[in-house]
Amino acid sequence: MEKENNSTGKWAMQYGLYLGILQVILILTLYFSGIIFESKLQDYLGYVFAIAITWIGLDKYKSQVNRGFLTYGQGLGLGVMISLFSAIFSAATIYILMKLDGSLSEKMLNVIQEKMLEANMPDDMIESMQKVYEMTVKPGMVAMSDFLGKVFTGTIFSLIIAAIVKKNPDNTFYDAVKNVD
Numbered sequence: 001m002e003k004e005n006n007s008t009g010k011w012a013m014q015y016g017l018y019l020g021i022l023q024v025i026l027i028l029t030l031y032f033s034g035i036i037f038e039s040k041l042q043d044y045l046g047y048v049f050a051i052a053i054t055w056i057g058l059d060k061y062k063s064q065v066n067r068g069f070l071t072y073g074q075g076l077g078l079g080v081m082i083s084l085f086s087a088i089f090s091a092a093t094i095y096i097l098m099k100l101d102g103s104l105s106e107k108m109l110n111v112i113q114e115k116m117l118e119a120n121m122p123d124d125m126i127e128s129m130q131k132v133y134e135m136t137v138k139p140g141m142v143a144m145s146d147f148l149g150k151v152f153t154g155t156i157f158s159l160i161i162a163a164i165v166k167k168n169p170d171n172t173f174y175d176a177v178k179n180v181d
Helices: 002-033 041-065 072-100 103-118 123-136 139-165 171-177
Strands: none
Touching (some): 002 072, 041 072, 072 103, 103 139, 123 139
16 A cells, blocks of 8 residues: 555656646746736636646546546545645745845735726725735745645645546455555
């Protein structure tokens, strides 16, 4: 049983690395194009990447490692671990970018203020909320928020993908061959 646990962790790290690299490329592309934090493109493409890589990771794990079977619990656990590993890369990238480029915090504040103005919020409310946001757009807070958001959405996606990809073993056959290598 220990062999399976080790391969699950390695598998999650491998596909978490793939997803993390895609997210880092996306973040850097948006940063260098000047639209980081301004565009929902980062969110939408990030969702597509997360769904695709998680799906591929679970499906390949099922076929290549787990003899064509994947229980819902295995799929959910593997999907969450993939999102956890990839979230580390994403959060670290955002943290480093914000530390290197101090103007990103100001840019985030401007985007938030524009959204509040578009929502026709009263000026006094915008002022008071602006003070709160000034405390939360620090590199560590933004990176932690990104990390938690990626893990949360990865968990939601994993709940759905694991339900679709799962294939429960026939207990009598599976019990007879699970220890055969």
